[in-house]
């Protein structure tokens with residue numbers, strides 16, 4: 259298979275390129291050349307894809323069996339790319355998101371759940387759900403039965419430059435008492451970027467099309483297992499101190515961003531923990547165990563160092579002083595009245611923000 263990956267140097271795109279190379283696929287990447295996969299020799303076309311003339315020049319007369327794109331900006335950019343690639347490939351795989359589902363997302367949502375309204379030609383990428391849905395429409399408009407829309411929820415794994423699992427690993431590495439949110443048995447649904455990559459490549463080979471929710475099955479792992487694995491792989495002396503959700507929320511701590519990955523019980527948790535993934539599993543999705551995701555992310559952090567935080571995503575993590583305050587109240591210390599609220603503590607940070 260001859261594959262073009264639009265992007266291909268950061269988190270998900272890098273996982274796609276590396277998985278494809280390991281599968282013996284003939285891969286070309288296209289990006290601005292501002293970033294590279296260390297120690298990899300990937301043939302790369304250089305262009306700023308927001309400039310259609312530069313894109314056309316870079317692509318020239320080439321064609322591919324499949325294209326995979328991770329774009330998360332304005333739909334008009336992906337619309338222009340699809341237009342240019344229309345007769346150069348028969349399969350266009352797009353890394354979309356479950357954020358395209360309209361709020362409130364129903365329990366057990368499958369791919370027919372209502373989506374946000376969006377414009378495939380919009381030059382505005384500031385509204386994430388609308389931008390991703392607009393991109394889906396742009397891809398489907400050009401590629402129709404050749405358009406694959408992968409809709410992951412949370413993505414974890416090596417090369418994560420959002421700062422979710424890397425934050426937990428670094429926090430746990432520091433050791434001591436670590437504030438652990440809510441119920442350790444609470445389910446966590448995510449997909450390892452490498453499993454997403456493997457499945458998108460399989461889908462390209464099988465010419466699958468249409469939308470697919472892509473995360474692990476319910477019950478695959480829990481917050482307790484994820485954090486305990488982080489303690490083990492870091493070799494830390496960290497002691498996980500599980501705090502009831504209301505204690506953390508009352509302290510003004512924002513779920514999802516200040517304590518990454520954690521979604522408190524409520525409609526958002528119910529929707530995202532019950533999302534239907536039967537279509538993707540029937541179409542060959544496999545998910546590696548959480549131990550592998552955590553251990554490999556830790557190994558990558560140590561080998562390559564912490565990635566530069568993405569400027570287009572919120573920063574993640576909890577201020578150590580605020581963490582200590584909450585830990586102290588749990589063991590009978592001073593109450594937390596007047597604690598600064600650093601973000602929404604009602605769960606609204608997690609609404610439709612799978613990015």
Ligand SMILES: NC(=O)c1ccc[n+]([C@@H]2O[C@H](COP(=O)([O-])OP(=O)(O)OC[C@H]3O[C@@H](n4cnc5c(N)ncnc54)[C@H](OP(=O)(O)O)[C@@H]3O)[C@@H](O)[C@H]2O)c1
Nearest residue numbers: 265266267269270271289290292293307328330413612613
């Ligand atoms: N993280 C999550 O939990 C989550 C959940 C659901 C969905 N998602 C989706 O997963 C995807 C993540 O993709 P990703 O990690 O591969 O990162 P990305 O930010 O989508 O892609 C970055 C890549 O695009 C290139 N690039 C950026 N601007 C460019 C431009 N103007 N022209 C040409 N190339 C450009 C970059 O290289 P250069 O800088 O060298 O150009 C880099 O290779 C996104 O689509 C996101 O919506 C994420």
